[in-house]
Amino acid sequence: MWARLPAPDVADRDFWTADRVAADCRSALATADAERGTPWPQPLASHYARFFRDGDRTAYESRVAARHARLTRATLAALLDPRTDRVDEVVDGVLLLCEQSTWCWAAHDDTFDRFGRVTPTITEPYLDLGAGEVAAQLAWIDHLLGPALDERAPGVRRRIRQETRTRVLRPFTERRDWWWLGVDHPIMNWSPWIQGNVLAANLALEDDPDRRRAVSALVAEGIAAYWTSLPADGGVDEGYHYWWQGAARALEAQDLLGFAGIEPDPASLDRIRATVAFPHSMHLGGDWYVNVADGAARPLATWPWNVVHAWAVRTGDAAAAQHAASYRGLPGGLFDERASLPRAVRMLSDPAWADASDGAPPLVPSAVFPSTGVAVARSGAGETRGLAVSVKGGHNGENHNHVDVGSVIVALDGVPVVVDAGKPTYRAGTFGPDRYELWVVRGDWHNVPRVRGVEQAPGGQFGARAFEAPPAADSRPWRVRLDLAGAYPVGGLEHWWREVVLDRAAPAVTVADTWSFADAPDTHASGESDARDAAASPPDGRTAWHWLLAGDVTLTPGSAVVRFAPQGGPTSPRELTITWDPAAADAELDVRELDDPELTAVWGEHLTRLRLTARTTAPSGTFLVTMRPTGSGSLEVV
Known part of the structure; x- marks a missing residue:
């Protein structure tokens, strides 16, 4: 049979x-x-x-x-x-x-x-x-x-x-007018997720061979369209979390199509090869990953790494295969968040996965995805000790978008300390007209400035005007530069250059914001400060820099010391010290108590926002923040 x-x-x-x-x-x-x-x-x-x-x-x-x-x-x-x-x-x-x-x-x-x-x-x-x-x-x-x-x-x-x-x-x-097919809507993760499941039902349950072939052909077209929708560099604007419910679903569907005798075309194979490298490129250390959009920094499910392993081997990506195989010996490797029978059985019956040798993940030194404006780097290849930093460019109209153009994440010894809060528990308003009222989505709770009392705006028209990043193999001090001015509806704002540097030798991360205005310092497009978050919005329109921190924070003049000991995982005995010029900005801490179970599972009971408010409204200037392991090198303000 x-x-x-x-x-x-x-x-x-x-x-x-x-x-x-x-x-x-x-x-x-x-x-x-x-x-x-x-x-x-x-x-x-x-x-x-x-x-x-x-x-x-x-x-x-x-x-x-x-x-x-x-x-x-x-x-x-x-x-x-x-x-x-x-x-x-x-x-x-x-x-x-x-x-x-x-x-x-x-x-x-x-x-x-x-x-x-x-x-x-x-x-x-x-x-x-x-x-x-x-x-x-x-x-x-x-x-x-x-x-x-x-x-x-x-x-x-x-x-x-x-x-x-x-x-x-x-x-x-x-x-054939389902929106997730790309009808009057950009193709996103729903398309391969649904079509892969339709294909399984078709292959197993459709007894008419003509109908079975017809449905398989439709799915093949849909999966090819999904691959075409992905950028050539393998970037995914929905981030690591939804990679597993988008690109990984497409890989699983492609496996079933291959079983049905339909192989990917060369263009699709190029996109597959690129996207297989995405998960390990986002790895910070342990079970921590760079998270953007609606993504958790620490996955709340065990993902089917056998899928990555199989396609990495097929496409010749040794680093991706090594990273996937590092999960082979861990317990609980069968189930994803929906306790998926297909994923469990495919993992059990994959002979190459059964024979894979587990070991240490590759921990690549850096990765850059120009299509989405995401760049990641660490102190040294193959090790978690030290600093890792990521920078998010792009725009504010991406899939599962958060208002986060220019946001920075910093990890110490593989554990994020300067963080993106990530994915909340979904409710009716999460994807409705009030989405950007949710604190976890707003710019004021990401690591970006509020410019002259104005928050970044949502929408694809608000984004980085430039994104300059080094080649992935660059071993010199790693430097990313982007212009955030386009993300802010602020009159007269000519440029807001953010430069993020990882000095691997120091080690230290510096974030320098340099701005220029053409107008008087108290004029902006909105006419008045956004009152949704009074603490984040100085009444006189001064700029405030926000840094969202995990763990416990101790504030002193010109510095903040952060120690994060996450539950259920490895932690660094070291602390991160953040420094700035105390003459340039006033500092305050805003503690955000967490009651959302998806957030507490990652961060514990609270997150803390370090708010640095400029003392003047100068039409041009530079503000510098430095982050380094406590006790390493000089902590003097530069």
């Missing part, structure tokens, strides 16, 4: 009883056995309606994710030993999904906009990320456990096909 998907099914007992597979699944198996016989997670109509009533996404989505996770564990348990009670558990989970009124997440459903309803409209299924995830999970279950399902629960596979055809496969082919 034709193999529908590229993994051994339950009939391959040599594979599923192998010691390595059993060891990798040990934790999932123990949890599955403990769960069996207990009530399943139950998303209710009231949970779904909360998004439309009070903006809460978590009540519904967390229960959906928990249901997926349990079914994934149940499936792995049944594959290891397909006894009747384990297969029955899978059947129960499958039928619960088939009987769910919608597979769409409430935050994406158009039922309220179109019909004014807070419950799903089952006759108008919406094809979103959630629907694609259910379809793919059912497709892989059908492929993996098909014989066991036929023997134990005749009819359940027919039900899987019926529901998937109605909710996913038909909407995909009959509606």
